[in-house]
Amino acid sequence: MPKRKQPCKLQALVMLRVVKLLRKACESWITALREAALTGSEAYLKETQNVTADCDTVYELLTSLPTDILQLLATHIIRRIINMIAQYDETCCELKDAFWYDEDYHDSVCSKILNAVLFPCTRVYYMKDITSGFAQKLIVQTLACVPNLTVLTFDLKTENDNSNLVASNIHHLRHLKSFQYNCDCTDEVVEQVALHCRNLRTVILSFSHSVTDASVHYLMTLNKLEHVDVMFTSITTEFYGALLSVLPSINNIVITSLTYNIFEHILKEELYTITQYTGYIRDINVLTQKCPNLSTVVMYDINQNLANMVALNRLDHLQIRKADYESCNLNAVLIGVGHRLCHLYLVHIKNVRMVEIVNFCSSLECLLLKRCSFVRLNENGILGTDPPHYRSVTDLKLLGDSHHEIDFRHLQHYVNLQILECTGVNTLNDDFIEDAVRQGAFRNIVCFKVEEIAPGALTMRTVELLIRHCEHLKELGYLRSWRLVEPEFISNLRNIIVTTNSDLHIL
Template structure:
């Protein structure tokens, strides 16, 4: 049986009650502002501003600084629900549009209470767009921010208009360590960051068309930078070479299809010099690579742990991965398991591999799965995506030395396969925590009966089966009865043999026993809060 829902901690209850009090106060303010608006528009604006400032002072004084990030999360859950309830109340009455806009304005203004120096994490992706403009103007007050995700701002359409907004804010954010600013970053913003944010460790400015080789002189001035994302910018090979050489702590430079040529250029330049450069890169991701690039990578980047490449059999040999001593995460696209020597690579490097991702990889059959299970005993994360698992012509008959996939914790399989493939993977992975099964994978009750008999999946926390023509509600009940740590069982609505009545009865079964199990569809799992919490 899943775990029973536990009562929330007192501090969590206090946060929820505080936010509920905030929304209740907002509802009262709406009536007052609505009355004042009829008399004098300017007066209502000033009154709202003063009341929001009073609320800000109350929360800043009473919410402990270590809880402010969680308080912000609760506010970003409650205000959209408040706006949604306002929208439902208005309906289709066009005559009520003025009242509606007044109420929404008050609801959005409540978000100002989070604009505090105590806030350390702010993600604009988590809030409705109507709230973003307000908080853009309040960023200067959040001087304690360490993580800031500004999302896409204008999406690159109004970079000139958004630049002053960012410039007027970042100069106050001296504690910033992570900044995500896609599409609208400029050289002026980088110049301001150089001065204001000396501790910046992660910078994601992907898709910013204003970023070019002229921006490199600002990027190399971040002494602590470890992760830099420049995908779809105008930075060329020359710029990347400068970044690799002048940022000694850089571990991740994001996906760049010409990164191999950058390494080749550096190798040719310093080949005969005694001070041959050693880079600190740990992640290598590209769609174009040749054998020589992989050989240079092994020599120049001894700390490489993650390799993601698109294989071209005419230009690269995967055996060149063998000299990469610390290789632990391997992501391969478009290759053959046996024909391109993936088996041989895993035989040599598999003892260190903990993450394996196959995408459009052919020749995967039962033998291939057996080799993976034996060569990669510490594999924790295994993904098979858009592959076609074949039936074996001759089966590997030798006794397996190691139980297959004994340490596997996360499995994602979205590929054409047979029952025996899935059963082989899941029968012995006693530590499995997360399973995602795609639409092309055949599943039925008999399969799960056999699986759960061999492996009760005591550690399983999340199971997502996107679609099934043969699974019934019996499997859902069996999973609940057998898996004690199950917390998420998604997409039951896509099991075509479950009717609405059975699903409703299952929901009642979960609720009446107070199980801590989320069975909502993924599209509705953004929050577990209901309108009743406002």
């Protein structure tokens, strides 16, 4: 085993070095272009030619590497280069204000920089959180360079609508399996996607109001579709129901309004392929009857008795937003299915009973409690220290606020935590952390992110305890909220991390 791990580690180190060199090269190109723009049109034109030549050289060098190395490199560098180009475009006022400015030259050299790190073997274009319309345009214009792409994601609205470009360039991606184009997608884009991307499994078009019932016909032709999200588009309930009735492998339903009765428009008696349901629920009994194989349920604004969810014998992921724990009878749900749950997310839930979560959710891996109010522990039983729940949870997020402070004194019993994120937890201080460390609560912690609520509760003592005793720790935050930790302490800590070549990140 050690012989297998060593090359992977070496490969990662080499990859980081190459990424660093490419980032420096991109920075030097952008700096040279900025300086040339200040000199004049002749200097700028000459510099664009120099950068173009450099990009060609870099591309030749990179494409001489083995394919598996290139694929790994692409996942690390493409997004970084796109971010740098987008920032350059947003801040190059001296260039755009010049009377001789030529948009084509600017676009061409930026496209060339991006092309230098685009390889035919690239599989994933995961452009999450991009708001630059210019960056999105460059990405779409260069799709011919990545013909083997299987994932293309645009999840946010940009300042420019590039839907026409997407429609005219999507034909390059015949191997695409996942397509996400939120906000600006149109019926024309969907038509072209359906025509050229026949292997699609996932299509997400949320918040695209220009996607109408006309798109349903094209989506129906994609027989391999498993996941479709048309939330807040202009597709009507009737046509959405027809789509769910036709697609043979569809596995999800998304409902955006309590007024929609989607099941009236679904021809099938039971939807055996549906494993995920997200949205509002008019009648929990209808849902459990129509979709007996649900494994993931995300529901909003619950004001009904959920006891019949116990009929969902494959349910392992439950998320509820805005409800009352007692009036919706969550107790009965957890008694019936709690032992199967791997993920439990409760958001804006009143009267949460932690004793029942601890006692009934014995296989839980991820627990999120956000802006919830809790029944006092002495009112709903006593928490033990040995339930399986404490050993099963590896990801714990406790997110309160000034109106929803969280008393979580039993935190130290979670002995296998790998991820801990806390805001508004009023029991955390140096002494608490020290006791927890002594009991082994954080021996496997990888990510420790705590926002301080009580002034002066957490100090460098906690930082030292975690670094000394938690050998797997990789991320530590949010230190700037710790009032007794001076900014220079954080800077010094970062310097120590760099000089000791540690892979710990301070957030």
